[in-house]
Amino acid sequence: MIFKLSYQQLFSQWKSGDLRVMVFALILAVTSITAVNFFINRIALHLNSQGGMLLGGDLVVISDQAIPADYVELAIKFNLQSTSTLEFPSMAINGERNQLAEIKAVQSTFPLRGDFNVQLNAQKTAENIRSTPDQGDVWLEPRLATILNVAINDTVEVGAAKFKVAGILVRESSRGGDMFSFAPRLMMHSDDVAKTELIQFGSRVKYQFLVAGNADNVAQFSDAITPKLKRGERIQDVKTARPEIKSALDKAETFLGLSAMASVVLSIVAMLLASAPFVARSTNTAALMRCFGASRAVIQKILLLQTAMLALIGGVLG
Numbered sequence: 001m002i003f004k005l006s007y008q009q010l011f012s013q014w015k016s017g018d019l020r021v022m023v024f025a026l027i028l029a030v031t032s033i034t035a036v037n038f039f040i041n042r043i044a045l046h047l048n049s050q051g052g053m054l055l056g057g058d059l060v061v062i063s064d065q066a067i068p069a070d071y072v073e074l075a076i077k078f079n080l081q082s083t084s085t086l087e088f089p090s091m092a093i094n095g096e097r098n099q100l101a102e103i104k105a106v107q108s109t110f111p112l113r114g115d116f117n118v119q120l121n122a123q124k125t126a127e128n129i130r131s132t133p134d135q136g137d138v139w140l141e142p143r144l145a146t147i148l149n150v151a152i153n154d155t156v157e158v159g160a161a162k163f164k165v166a167g168i169l170v171r172e173s174s175r176g177g178d179m180f181s182f183a184p185r186l187m188m189h190s191d192d193v194a195k196t197e198l199i200q201f202g203s204r205v206k207y208q209f210l211v212a213g214n215a216d217n218v219a220q221f222s223d224a225i226t227p228k229l230k231r232g233e234r235i236q237d238v239k240t241a242r243p244e245i246k247s248a249l250d251k252a253e254t255f256l257g258l259s260a261m262a263s264v265v266l267s268i269v270a271m272l273l274a275s276a277p278f279v280a281r282s283t284n285t286a287a288l289m290r291c292f293g294a295s296r297a298v299i300q301k302i303l304l305l306q307t308a309m310l311a312l313i314g315g316v317l318g
Contacts, residue, residue, distance in 0.1 A: 022271070029267030036263040040256040053114030053173045054238055057083070057210030058218045061225065064232040067209040071225065078221045080213040083109040084190070087206045090198050092140075092186050093157040094148040101144055102183040103158065103198075105190040106132050112212035114173030122152045126170040135189045137166035144184035156186075159196030163188065 061071060067084055075082040085106045092101040110132055118139060119126040133139050138156065140148070145168055150156055154165045169187055199205060211221060222235060229235070 025270045025273075029271055032263055033260075033267055036260050040260055043252075043256060053111075055113070055210065055236070056085075056111035056173065057081075057113055057212045058215075058237065059211050059222055060236045061209040061211075061229075062234050062236055063207045063209070063230075064205070065207065065230075067207050070228070071209050074225055074228075075209075075211045075221060078213070078217045078224070080211040080217055080221055081109070081112050082209065082211045083107045083112055085110055085208045085210070086190065086193065086199075087208070088198065088204060089183060090158060090196075092144060092148060094150050094154070097148050099144055099147045100183050101140075101158075101186040104185060104187045105193045106187060107190050108132050110210070111173060112210055116169065116173070117171035119152070119168040119170060120166065126168070133166055133187055133189050135191050136163060137189070138163040139167040139169040139185075139187040140165055141169050141184040141186075144186060147184070158186065158188070159198040161192065161195045161197075163192070 061067065072082060083106070085104060087102060087104045089100060090103050091098050108131070111130075115128045115130050116132075116139075117126045117128050120129075138158070140150070140156070145151065145165070148156060150165050152165055152167065155162050156165060157163075169185060172185060172187070193199060211218060222237075226235065
């Protein structure tokens with residue numbers, strides 16, 4: 001009976017026109033809040049994805065020892081892409097010229113995020129590519145190529161091996177995560193490291209295991225791998241790798257949060273203005289019902305049912 005009475009009153013107010021403005025305002029409020037939150041979430045995901053280009057992935061495990069095989073299995077378990085790199089300092093030599101370089105050996109799947117800007121032909125400008133140096137080839141940063149006085153297709157020595165300079169590495173997106181590496185970069189394929197004979201007992205090598213994928217899966221991977229970390233291992237993402245990037249992302253997220261709050265406040269104001277005629281008529285109706293003997297509990301139940309109906313209509317249509 002109470003439900004029927006609530007419905008009849010709502011239908012009567014809809015026919016009179018008092019309820020229509022409020023329902024439309026409710027639908028508009030739900031729609032705007034949903035749209036703004038969706039837009040904000042998309043922007044936040046895009047910002048974090050763009051930030052991942054500074055590392056070459058969404059998350060990096062850094063170690064001073066070779067990456068354990070179970071880390072790779074854990075990444076597969078969470079449906080994540082993965083790749084490994086290693087970095088170490090060594091001399092790059094061309095005849096009588098030599099220069100300390102930061103050697104980076106990468107797998108063919110690197111980077112997971114971002115790309116390289118490489119000049120592969122002396123007669124052409126640099127281009128953005130996702131591939132890595134082939135076995136037997138190296139890429140040099142322009143500064144290193146100038147110091148060694150080499151050009152594309154020349155040869156340089158690294159350790160016990162000689163390599164062909166296949167490209168000039170103009171930009172390496174993952175370089176952004178290494179703030180304290182001042183030596184120029186020399187990049188090679190990871191399968192070529194053994195023949196250089198540079199990795200010996202006591203060598204200073206930084207191993208990196210990078211993963212990328214769905215944000216929730218990356219977070220689950222981070223939670224799962226943290227207890228497994230050994231001495232000399234740590235996890236790094238774009239916020240921990242670059243404090244200034246963390247600050248920029250935090251400010252962007254704060255701004256987006258304020259935008260969402262503003263949309264909520266404006267929607268509430270619109271609802272209050274639109275509900276004034278409905279509240280006035282409901283007050284008069286409640287007073288009449290009290291005069292006819294209806295208890296306060298019955299009136300409260302009717303109003304609650306009407307509120308629930310309006311919320312359901314606004315939520316579904318909005």
